[in-house]
């Protein structure tokens with residue numbers, strides 16, 4: 099099948115959205131995704147405007163025999179939302195959000211980004227737990243679990259999920275919730291895009307004041323060993339209101355960072371207190387008083403401002419590489435390995451989070467959702483970044499070395515932080531029991547593995 103003919107085989111007149119093929123003026127923009135290392139050329143991009151388009155796109159994808167990629171926010175680390183010579187089903191135009199402040203629920207279409215959702219919910223002093231960069235897609239993030247600034251108080255994104263609307267591999271429309279297609283509802287809460295295309299999510303909203311005590315405190319990286327030991331002990335009995343993320347990097351040239359600090363290696367503890375601002379100020383004080391911080395911008399501020407704090411560090415189009423693992427605790431050995439490797443960061447753009455876990459996330463029953471690793475201590479999302487391909491291979495090697503050095507302490511991995519690392523790593527992300535259960539679901543809802551450009555759970559394991 100020639101690529102030129104593909105776009106004409108799906109009837110534009112049958113769509114509310116539109117088709118984009120090679121040669122169309124917007125093709126090169128529309129095929130681009132967040133991670134600039136991927137320069138993929140799909141046969142056609144179907145930019146869906148609603149459920150009927152998604153059904154038509156799935157049926158077309160099936161009839162074409164081409165591989166099918168699904169794109170919402172386009173932030174997949176391994177670039178699974180775009181593929182060469184594939185049908186790319188693009189949901190990014192589906193941006194509807196409706197918050198019901200009385201029922202405290204939000205209806206959210208698949209193309210919504212985190213920042214859009216925050217704006218709509220915060221207008222009512224509400225929030226849906228999500229992630230830490232506003233241009234990430236709600237869809238992919240939620241389907242993998244969804245970790246972020248208020249999770250220790252209010253759980254993962256999936257812990258506030260009420261229902262989904264979904265189009266199956268046969269183009270059938272289904273709804274899944276606790277009492278409708280409950281098996282599928284279990285699977286979509288962590289199982290990613292394996293079972294169908296979610297067109298709409300319904301979330302419960304949680305109360306969250308528009309003003310929070312939040313932001314980063316910086317120390318020179320030469321003090322990282324002491325700072326991380328203090329940090330570990332300090333967060334050990336922190337209340338659920340406190341969420342922290344540790345960043346090791348060269349200080350970025352952002353407006354709030356003094357010029358003499360730009361480019362200097364720093365260790366940063368970023369906080370967010372999901373509760374009363376004065377309580378937060380009190381609890382965070384000992385951190386601010388530890389050692390000699392070179393910058394402290396942890397202050398009362400709008401939650402929306404805090405949510406956007408990391409946006410400039412992770413813009414679309416740079417070259418990125420990640421490798422992740424969970425660890426039970428920040429033992430002395432883990433801290434020493436962390437410091438040793440972070441002192442070797444070369445790229446001024448490389449910046450990666452170490453996530454504090456626990457809190458409300460760990461109190462949801464492990465079997466309630468497909469998400470795995472609720473009781474882990476910390477998540478390392480070791481990542482490197484360069485502006486272009488120049489210097490990228492060296493930074494990627496640094497990530498791999500660092501990750502390998504932590505191997506004796508690896509506990510598991512969050513599926514949304516995986517790269518294209520093969521079947522064994524996907525199995526590690528779910529653990530054997532959940533993986534078996536997910537495979538059984540896959541056999542029921544997508545026996546032909548139509549949705550396979552993802553962190554794939556094949557219906558059958560291949561023979562060893």
Ligand SMILES: Cc1cc2nc3c(=O)[nH]c(=O)nc-3n(C[C@H](O)[C@H](O)[C@H](O)COP(=O)(O)OP(=O)(O)OC[C@H]3O[C@@H](n4cnc5c(N)ncnc54)[C@H](O)[C@@H]3O)c2cc1C
Pocket residue numbers: 132168169170171172173174175177178179189208228229230231233234235236237238239240241242243244245246290291292294295296297412514515551552553
């Ligand atoms: C800058 C950045 C910040 C991040 N921060 C966080 C964070 O704070 N917390 C966190 O938990 N994760 C975070 N992540 C990881 C993020 O959760 C995943 O990359 C997620 O897949 C992004 O979703 P998306 O819709 O933007 O991605 P896409 O690339 O559009 O989708 C990724 C995959 O999800 C599936 N998918 C997407 N949409 C649908 C749909 N509607 N129906 C069915 N399947 C679908 C497909 O398999 C697709 O390949 C971050 C990623 C980036 C790049």
